[in-house]
Amino acid sequence: GAGVSQSPSNKVTEKGKDVELRCDPISGHTALYWYRQSLGQGLEFLIYFQGNSAPDKSGLPSDRFSAERTGGSVSTLTIQRTQQEDSAVYLCASSPVASGNKNIQYFGAGTRLSVL
């Protein structure tokens, strides 16, 4: 596709349920990132994938959060046993740059998660 695609665009779930959020990066981009944006806040880094390297999970807030990237393309962010404080917009970004300090990340529109 032309840009980063995320699905679903909106997700409403009940506290305690598991949710999966999907990200399709821009074709050919080697790096993929997940961020979280709470209402009226900046973006908080969650996890970063680069090629076949071990992902940088340093931003995941708890062990209820995990992410996978299959085949170096599509990524899924899973939140287990959701809590109300998990309510936020989850943004995915991809970048064509494998390394170096010029790293323009292109963002999807996000998934708005609401935990009731």
Next chain:
Amino acid sequence: GESVGLHLPTLSVQEGDNSIINCAYSNSASDYFIWYKQESGKGPQFIIDIRSNMDKRQGQRVTVLLNKTVKHLSLQIAATQPGDSAVYFCAEIMGGAQKLVFGQGTRLTINP
């Protein structure tokens, strides 16, 4: 990175005037900076970037200024238009790290 507050700073400008949005960063080792624009319901959109070995970079209607001495970044938008209404974020990268550290954001509103 910056601390995140409950309220976004807001800048209101008249249509046609120039806008200046400021950002303070905390990490002196940061060597690459990006400005993003985020419209309601959308993801952040790249505007302009600058490396730490520069102090100014110009794009179309936008200019980014970097003052490493005081760790300050600014985005100047010339002849502000209604379509410029959005939240603007600065973001930094330090050394070999790949994750962006975002600032708090500034909401720009345009008065007709």
